[in-house]
Amino acid sequence: MAKISVDGVEYEVSEGRTILQALDDLGVLMGQVEIPHYCWHPKLSIDGSCRLCQVEIEGFPKLQIACNTTVKDGMVIRTQTERVKKAREGVMELLLVNHPLDCPICDQAGECKLQDYAFEYGVAHARTREPRRAAAKRVDLGPTIVFDQERCILCRRCVRFCREVPKTGELAVFARGDRSLIDTLPDQPLENDYSMNVADICPVGALTTKDFRFKIRVWFLNDVPGVCTGCSNGCNVYLGVANNKVYRYVPRRNDAVNETWLCDEGRLSYKAIGAPDRIKETALRGAHGLAAATRGAALAHAAALLKRAVDAHGPGAVAGVASAHACNEDLEVLKRLLDGLGAQGCVPVPTWRADDLLRKPEQAANAAGARALGFGDPAPILAGIRSGAVKALVVLGHDLLLPAFLGGAEPLAGLEAVILLDTHHSELERAAHVVFPARHPAERAGTLTNHAGLAQRVEPAVEPAFEAYCEGEILAALGAALGLTGFGVAPAAGAGRAVA
Amino acid sequence: MQSAPWVTNYLTEHFADDAFRTLDGYRARGGYEAARGALGRAPAELVELVKNAGLQGRGGAGFGTGLKWSFMPADAGKPKYLVCNADESEPGSFKDRLLMERGPHQLLEGLLIGAFAIGAEKTFVYIRGEYAEAARVLQGAIDEAYAAGILGASALGSGFRHDVVLQRGAGAYICGEETGLLESLEGKKGQPRKKPPFPAQYGAFGMPTTVNNVETFCHVPHILRRGAEWFRSIGTEKSPGTTLFGVSGHVVRPGLYELPLGTPLSEIVFDHAGGVRSGKRVKGVIPGGMSMPILPADQLDVRMANEFLRERKTMLGTGGIMVMDEDTCMVRAGCIITYFFRDESCGQCTQCREGTGWLHKIFQRIERGEGREDDLAVLEDVAAKMEGQTICAFADAAAWPVQGLLRHFRSDFELHLRERKCPFAHSFEL
Numbered sequence: 001m002a003k004i005s006v007d008g009v010e011y012e013v014s015e016g017r018t019i020l021q022a023l024d025d026l027g028v029l030m031g032q033v034e035i036p037h038y039c040w041h042p043k044l045s046i047d048g049s050c051r052l053c054q055v056e057i058e059g060f061p062k063l064q065i066a067c068n069t070t071v072k073d074g075m076v077i078r079t080q081t082e083r084v085k086k087a088r089e090g091v092m093e094l095l096l097v098n099h100p101l102d103c104p105i106c107d108q109a110g111e112c113k114l115q116d117y118a119f120e121y122g123v124a125h126a127r128t129r130e131p132r133r134a135a136a137k138r139v140d141l142g143p144t145i146v147f148d149q150e151r152c153i154l155c156r157r158c159v160r161f162c163r164e165v166p167k168t169g170e171l172a173v174f175a176r177g178d179r180s181l182i183d184t185l186p187d188q189p190l191e192n193d194y195s196m197n198v199a200d201i202c203p204v205g206a207l208t209t210k211d212f213r214f215k216i217r218v219w220f221l222n223d224v225p226g227v228c229t230g231c232s233n234g235c236n237v238y239l240g241v242a243n244n245k246v247y248r249y250v251p252r253r254n255d256a257v258n259e260t261w262l263c264d265e266g267r268l269s270y271k272a273i274g275a276p277d278r279i280k281e282t283a284l285r286g287a288h289g290l291a292a293a294t295r296g297a298a299l300a301h302a303a304a305l306l307k308r309a310v311d312a313h314g315p316g317a318v319a320g321v322a323s324a325h326a327c328n329e330d331l332e333v334l335k336r337l338l339d340g341l342g343a344q345g346c347v348p349v350p351t352w353r354a355d356d357l358l359r360k361p362e363q364a365a366n367a368a369g370a371r372a373l374g375f376g377d378p379a380p381i382l383a384g385i386r387s388g389a390v391k392a393l394v395v396l397g398h399d400l401l402l403p404a405f406l407g408g409a410e411p412l413a414g415l416e417a418v419i420l421l422d423t424h425h426s427e428l429e430r431a432a433h434v435v436f437p438a439r440h441p442a443e444r445a446g447t448l449t450n451h452a453g454l455a456q457r458v459e460p461a462v463e464p465a466f467e468a469y470c471e472g473e474i475l476a477a478l479g480a481a482l483g484l485t486g487f488g489v490a491p492a493a494g495a496g497r498a499v500a
Numbered sequence: 501m502q503s504a505p506w507v508t509n510y511l512t513e514h515f516a517d518d519a520f521r522t523l524d525g526y527r528a529r530g531g532y533e534a535a536r537g538a539l540g541r542a543p544a545e546l547v548e549l550v551k552n553a554g555l556q557g558r559g560g561a562g563f564g565t566g567l568k569w570s571f572m573p574a575d576a577g578k579p580k581y582l583v584c585n586a587d588e589s590e591p592g593s594f595k596d597r598l599l600m601e602r603g604p605h606q607l608l609e610g611l612l613i614g615a616f617a618i619g620a621e622k623t624f625v626y627i628r629g630e631y632a633e634a635a636r637v638l639q640g641a642i643d644e645a646y647a648a649g650i651l652g653a654s655a656l657g658s659g660f661r662h663d664v665v666l667q668r669g670a671g672a673y674i675c676g677e678e679t680g681l682l683e684s685l686e687g688k689k690g691q692p693r694k695k696p697p698f699p700a701q702y703g704a705f706g707m708p709t710t711v712n713n714v715e716t717f718c719h720v721p722h723i724l725r726r727g728a729e730w731f732r733s734i735g736t737e738k739s740p741g742t743t744l745f746g747v748s749g750h751v752v753r754p755g756l757y758e759l760p761l762g763t764p765l766s767e768i769v770f771d772h773a774g775g776v777r778s779g780k781r782v783k784g785v786i787p788g789g790m791s792m793p794i795l796p797a798d799q800l801d802v803r804m805a806n807e808f809l810r811e812r813k814t815m816l817g818t819g820g821i822m823v824m825d826e827d828t829c830m831v832r833a834g835c836i837i838t839y840f841f842r843d844e845s846c847g848q849c850t851q852c853r854e855g856t857g858w859l860h861k862i863f864q865r866i867e868r869g870e871g872r873e874d875d876l877a878v879l880e881d882v883a884a885k886m887e888g889q890t891i892c893a894f895a896d897a898a899a900w901p902v903q904g905l906l907r908h909f910r911s912d913f914e915l916h917l918r919e920r921k922c923p924f925a926h927s928f929e930l
Contacts, residue, residue, distance in 0.1 A: 139560035
């Protein structure tokens with residue numbers, strides 16, 4: 001450990017770290033200690049080119065860049081002296097010499113470090129009378145990103161990101177001096193599983209995602225902390241919420257889970273929340289197929305179907321299928337319900353293409369949580385369905401339909417009772433006798449356990465525009481209706497909140 | 501072979517003789533004897549000798565060569581490299597070209613001694629791409645040296661392995677900056693590296709590396725041959741030895757003059773270069789290549805060594821002396837200088853990338869007669885904001901000439917502002 005003094009305050013920092021790294025480790029950078037910076041990023045290699053993080057260090061005649069100066073025991077650093085302020089003013093003024101200042105039409109406005117730092121550390125008026133550099137305003141870098149070359153301040157975070165994180169290296173600086181431009185090589189677009197992160201780390205409005213740009217001004221957005229449900233990594237995100245709608249996910253830094261990144265598919269998985277194919281009605285199968293029903297009628301019907309199956313075939317004829325997307329609190333209720341009935345449970349877990357960065361093989365947020373509650377391999381239950389031994393199912397979600405499991409709803413056609421709790425429409429409804437609309441993790445409180453066993457809490461970010469339930473609430477009511485021990489009496493309808 | 505007259509000393513003594521370019525001719529004049537002697541001594545002793553001689557780097561910064569060599573780790577556990585900076589990209593400088601074209605073996609001998617002193621088994625000579633003839637001559641000399649066993653597995657039969665690789669650049673000023681050079685040498689875009697780490701820790705291909713200028717190496721065999729005392733007897737106390745002053749511009753006899761450091765600038769301009777053409781008067785002289793601040797005619801008494809030039813707020817640089825006569829428009833000169841630095845900035849650091857362009861635009865505007873009252877203050881301020889704040893010294897090199905022009909030729913600027921046009925006759929379109 002080394003002791004350093006920053007503006008008169010002593011800090012114990014790790015040896016071998018640079019000043020910015022050490023202060024970032026302590027969580028005081030841009031909080032207690034203000035050292036503005038552009039090119040430096042905690043998860044990228046040090047570039048040292050923007051020159052904004054210059055500070056005064058005792059014993060050094062010149063200002064030093066805090067990003068590349070290694071701490072030494074006894075180092076005395078000053079970040080707020082006149083010299084430092086002058087240097088920052090200089091950098092800010094020069095950065096703005098060629099910047100188009102098109103904030104009114106720039107999508108970054110409101111979360112732009114050039115705006116913020118110009119306001120905090122710059123000078124109010126421009127002295128340049130020269131024409132600004134004209135460059136391309138809408139460069140299509142690839143399927144996800146649009147680039148405005150005029151706004152770019154050449155911090156090269158995006159270039160380093162592509163080289164160092166996905167290691168695809170699509171971006172480079174072409175030409176030199178004040179003609180420098182970031183671009184891709186011909187026919188080699190910016191296209192990788194993490195491409196959209198360049199928009200997050202771009203401090204200005206140069207790189208924007210095709211998905212989010214021009215959708216809404218960011219100052220209307222409320223950043224709600226949450227967890228991406230795209231896979232079992234459980235990447236931390238902010239849900240950008242306005243008008244009871246999620247507009248985007250952006251990564252929320254958690255060095256133990258996702259550092260500062262998010263994969264593109266995970267990022268776009270927010271679209272599932274407001275998707276048109278959400279199940280919006282409680283439904284009962286009647287003579288003419290599924291028809292809307294009240295919650296009470298649906299519960300009573302579901303309880304009756306299950307009871308009849310148990311009475312006719314014994315508890316072994318009933319099985320439960322957990323969802324690896326559901327929260328622990330709901331799965332716990334499912335587990336108790338199945339135990340109360342003496343029925344078996346399992347969890348089908350969808351998989352996808354994983355990598356060694358963030359994407360984990362299991363494409364669901366709570367597979368580990370489900371397993372920890374005792375939900376196992378679906379094979380025996382699948383066999384029971386196919387053989388006819390299983391007569392009644394309580395199903396959360398529709399992963400059962402995947403080719404790795406049933407491959408479709410046909411094998412369920414002969415079942416006497418299929419009670420479905422799900423967020424999105426699927427073929428499974430064709431076999432369902434009762435359907436309850438479930439809440440998305442963005443619409444409820446609960447916990448999700450990631451691949452490493454880390455349980456992460458989610459809080460409701462939006463409220464569905466239709467009646468939807470936490471699975472646990474319905475399952476508890478079902479348990480009560482079945483008279484199972486430990487379930488008490490059925491709670492009143494429409495509680496619509498988490499059980500935890 | 502240049503036709504202009506020149507003044508010679510130990511470095512250039514035999515340059516008029518074509519035979520000196522060949523191995524036999526070089527050996528006939530005692531060539532490679534210094535290296536033979538050096539290879540029998542302890543490397544640390546050689547470093548000490550060069551330190552004692554007080555040899556300063558001739559590439560522009562004037563850093564102590566022996567001291568630089570001593571930064572190399574003794575036992576790095578990995579290969580060490582020596583790099584010869586033959587990029588000579590500073591406008592007004594053409595000494596290294598002649599040193600390579602006329603005395604290639606003198607350079608190779610210096611490289612061999614330097615490599616042995618720092619324990620480098622391989623030397624890269626990074627030569628400016630435009631120097632086709634120098635590259636051809638030097639490669640010929642390298643081939644000769646290999647054939648004669650001077651280079652290769654056992655240099656001069658000493659058992660010390662030394663290889664020399666000649667790498668041609670593609671013509672960027674910044675590739676003369678030592679870490680920009682290393683990047684380019686590695687096949688990357690020529691952009692200086694942030695320091696630390698310094699080349700002695702992490703240089704070419706990540707290995708400990710020392711980079712010295714062509715001329716610096718050329719002095720080394722002479723120091724070996726005649727000793728530190730002899731070397732110190734030439735030049736000034738703080739700046740020993742001779743250097744090659746390349747004189748260009750409006751002089752009667754432009755050319756290369758090898759003179760002791762500390763020679764008065766007036767002596768070089770008037771006695772050796774014959775003064776200004778057509779009987780005109782001197783207006784200003786850039787003393788050390790284009791990046792060094794200009795001096796006005798009344799300061800030519802200055803002695804050409806850093807300790808004296810610093811007092812006049814300029815430096816020796818590469819010794820490229822550019823003389824401008826009384827008809828020169830200093831705003832126009834500034835346009836050309838700032839254009840060059842704008843064009844050559846690598847663009848990494850904010851101040852340099854944006855500042856070089858801004859300076860050039862303001863100069864152009866003043867020259868067009870569209871200058872404003874506060875332009876001079878802005879020029880001074882932008883130059884000050886560029887100075888000393890970037891990864892490499894390029895931004896300084898771009899700011900200093902502007903500061904020099906404003907310091908000594910402010911009246912030229914004011915005339916442009918007042919008359920709203922350039923008051924000088926133009927010899928060419930900008």
